[in-house]
Amino acid sequence: MDYGFLLQKMKVLLLIHCQQARGQEIFAAQLGDELLRNGIKVKLLSIYEGSFGLPFSGEMESLGLRSSYGVWNPRNWHRFSNLVQEFNPDIIQANGGDTLKFLALTARFFSLKSKLIFNNGGVMGYYLKSDFQKRLNVFFLRQMDALVSVSKFSQTDLNQYADPNLPHPVIPIAVKIPELKYYKNEELTWVHIGGFTPEKNHQGLIQLVEEGNKLGLHGNFLLIGDGPLKGKIIEEVESKDLGERINFLGSLNHPWENLPRKSVLILPSLIEGMPGVIAEALCQGIPVIAYRVGGIAELEQEFPSIIGITPNQSQGFIQAMLNVQGNYESYYQQAPQMKEKAKVYFSLSRATQDFLNLYRSL
Structure with missing residues (x-):
């Protein structure tokens, strides 16, 4: 043929x-x-x-x-x-x-x-x-x-x-693998990329910030995306006086460009098929923390650098964030080992x- x-x-x-x-x-x-x-x-x-x-x-x-x-x-x-x-x-x-x-x-x-x-x-x-x-x-x-x-x-x-x-x-x-242009920033930055819809669980993310603050979690949060629940989430962030920690960047054509070097992708989603943002993070050697839902469990088996958390276990999610915060360089050095495999896989x-x-x- x-x-x-x-x-x-x-x-x-x-x-x-x-x-x-x-x-x-x-x-x-x-x-x-x-x-x-x-x-x-x-x-x-x-x-x-x-x-x-x-x-x-x-x-x-x-x-x-x-x-x-x-x-x-x-x-x-x-x-x-x-x-x-x-x-x-x-x-x-x-x-x-x-x-x-x-x-x-x-x-x-x-x-x-x-x-x-x-x-x-x-x-x-x-x-x-x-x-x-x-x-x-x-x-x-x-x-x-x-x-x-x-x-x-x-x-x-x-x-x-x-x-x-x-x-x-x-x-x-x-995914099309972006060329990142990091800017030097020694403060840890938590990155969430996703539409403001119920399944992305932005309210759960706010809870992580609130509870994490009490346990010594520091760093800024960048929320990238738009969607029907964005206005409600912004109001909730303001009502809880978290505006200095949580920043809304809207939809970006190139969301991975110009991130701080010390970045971590966090996905407290309620359900996922197989999120492209995890693929993009893996291809860049960026640490990932996510609830182990949907196809994320399959990705975790392929890429041990993903830190999978039992769904709805916010304390486990926060503890993982604290662990990465305290040992970021160790996680950062391990993640790139998966980069070449990720580039082929995705x-x-x-x-x-x-x-x-x-x-x-x-």
Whole structure:
């Protein structure tokens, strides 16, 4: 089989939730760029309007929906089907958020000749609270031709709702490794990168700061990201008089640039598929402390430099922070031993090849 010839003919439409600074969207954009380099025609399409500058050099468009009600509007399914007919992709890949339901509904009521893939970067079961929601997502998944999960944990979770006969490989997260420009700062800095949503547990992070203060935890906290709960979290920080310790930087195109050398990534998340920010930290040799949820446990097995904490054990999390604070140079010297392995494990070229193998198989 002449795969080179097939690649020249292949077209891929990557469907994303919104042009925003979130792992799913950033990965889709970076994957799209790698596919372009492999000679594939790629279009990036967002369902909702957004203005964040995603790292994608190809054609990017938005349907411009302003609320979730638009996902259920047949007029928008028709608009999308016309766009698909015009671009005529071989593959349509839905990447998180509302993309699965929107693609599935369009496919159910309009004829789409493309092969349909759902790229599962999270843990679907965490969000499905009722039997109706579960049955609805079973229906959505039945419209797909293949599934991809970012971790074995995510795969196992999704398999509760999916046809067991569908192709469903695990393709770990991949990242574009930034070149860091540290600035000299001898004060320890705790870094959190993530959207202000319930699963990221910013309230739990505030609790860590409060309780840690009583035990001698020092250093500043940098919170990078935006989201629906940001205003509420800012109010809580101000009400607890923690404004001098906790700094909000908003969404950044290059969040890892210009960090203090003595930085530690902390992730007290309630659930995760496989967070790209951990991959980026590992590739830079930055110590990581995280609750052992979702795919993080799998990463901890691969990379012992991750300090995994039993979920919801805030005292254990604080103790780990105090240990790193007291022995930072030791942790800093150990973490780089994992850097070369991390760069291979989270390689964009590796992930792109895995996706190409799936595309070809369909």
